Amino acid sequence: QKEAAQKRWTISDFDVGKPLGRGKFGHVYIAREKRSNHIVALKVLFKSQLQQSQVEHQLRREVEIQSHLRHPNILRLYGYFYDQKRVYLILEYAARGELYKELQKCKYFSERRAATYVASLARALIYCHGKHVIHRDIKPENLLIGAQGELKIADFGWSVHTFNRRRTMCGTLDYLPPEMVESVEHDASVDIWSLGILCYEFLYGVPPFEAKEHSDTYRRIVQVDLKFPPKPIVSSSAKDLISQMLVKESTQRLALHKLLEHPWIVQNADPSG
Numbered sequence: 001q002k003e004a005a006q007k008r009w010t011i012s013d014f015d016v017g018k019p020l021g022r023g024k025f026g027h028v029y030i031a032r033e034k035r036s037n038h039i040v041a042l043k044v045l046f047k048s049q050l051q052q053s054q055v056e057h058q059l060r061r062e063v064e065i066q067s068h069l070r071h072p073n074i075l076r077l078y079g080y081f082y083d084q085k086r087v088y089l090i091l092e093y094a095a096r097g098e099l100y101k102e103l104q105k106c107k108y109f110s111e112r113r114a115a116t117y118v119a120s121l122a123r124a125l126i127y128c129h130g131k132h133v134i135h136r137d138i139k140p141e142n143l144l145i146g147a148q149g150e151l152k153i154a155d156f157g158w159s160v161h162t163f164n165r166r167r168t169m170c171g172t173l174d175y176l177p178p179e180m181v182e183s184v185e186h187d188a189s190v191d192i193w194s195l196g197i198l199c200y201e202f203l204y205g206v207p208p209f210e211a212k213e214h215s216d217t218y219r220r221i222v223q224v225d226l227k228f229p230p231k232p233i234v235s236s237s238a239k240d241l242i243s244q245m246l247v248k249e250s251t252q253r254l255a256l257h258k259l260l261e262h263p264w265i266v267q268n269a270d271p272s273g
């Protein structure tokens with residue numbers, strides 16, 4: 001991969017194909033690198049848009065963060081290049097597409113599938129925290145599925161190095177933990193909260209604090225108003241794990257490495273992830 005890191009890419013190195021998830025991801029196209037026939041996702045960002053929303057520094061920081069992250073459950077950013085008007089990100093292509101579409105189709109996942117996804121996300125987050133990166137935006141829309149069915153954390157639009165934690169509000173309210181909706185300082189334990197929300201949504205098909213009005217969701221989050229519906233039937237072991245993650249006091253939340261030892265994960269997660 002050394003040469004890939006230094007090579008000066010241009011758009012003529014690629015055959016560009018159909019748009020992927022246009023809109024949400026900005027303009028992303030499937031593409032094939034001509035020399036290697038390697039299939040990638042090419043994300044095209046307009047410099048004008050980056051300038052007017054002043055995110056150039058965020059993009060530069062992100063490319064810097066991404067270039068050090070190598071994990072099977074984290075979508076790779078292979079490199080980038082630019083021309084007069086655009087910046088191009090060369091991203092890993094996840095062959096089985098977007099997780100949220102799969103969740104909508106199945107309504108909710110089996111305990112084995114949910115546990116396998118949660119365990120692989122926990123391993124990816126342990127890896128990120130080890131590199132002092134907290135993700136802060138773990139939700140179905142930011143997850144993709146690779147060719148072997150493995151989960152990939154795909155969007156680092158909001159990841160920050162822990163040394164410069166910020167209080168920006170990011171993404172939908174549903175996934176934010178109390179300390180973020182109350183916009184107090186937060187740390188890597190926000191990812192454990194979001195993983196608990198995600199685990200609940202994998203098993204029930206909806207996030208736990210969903211409500212019609214933002215104000216109701218806000219109140220349910222800060223009160224940790226956690227209820228488990230009678231249907232679908234979910235094991236008490238799964239509910240026990242979720243209850244240990246969705247804890248208001250961030251220091252009391254189950255640590256990620258402890259999650260991997262929880263009976264529900266040990267008994268249900270496929271070790272290959």
Ligand SMILES: COc1ccc(C(=O)Nc2ccccc2)cc1NC(=O)CCSCc1cnc2[nH]ccc2c1
Binds near residue numbers: 020062
């Ligand atoms: C590591 O990933 C990323 C890294 C950086 C950025 C980014 O845009 N950063 C940014 C931009 C401007 C200002 C500041 C920061 C985005 C992503 N990730 C995505 O955009 C989602 C997957 S797009 C690819 C992809 C693959 N495989 C698929 N299979 C089906 C659809 C699909 C879609």
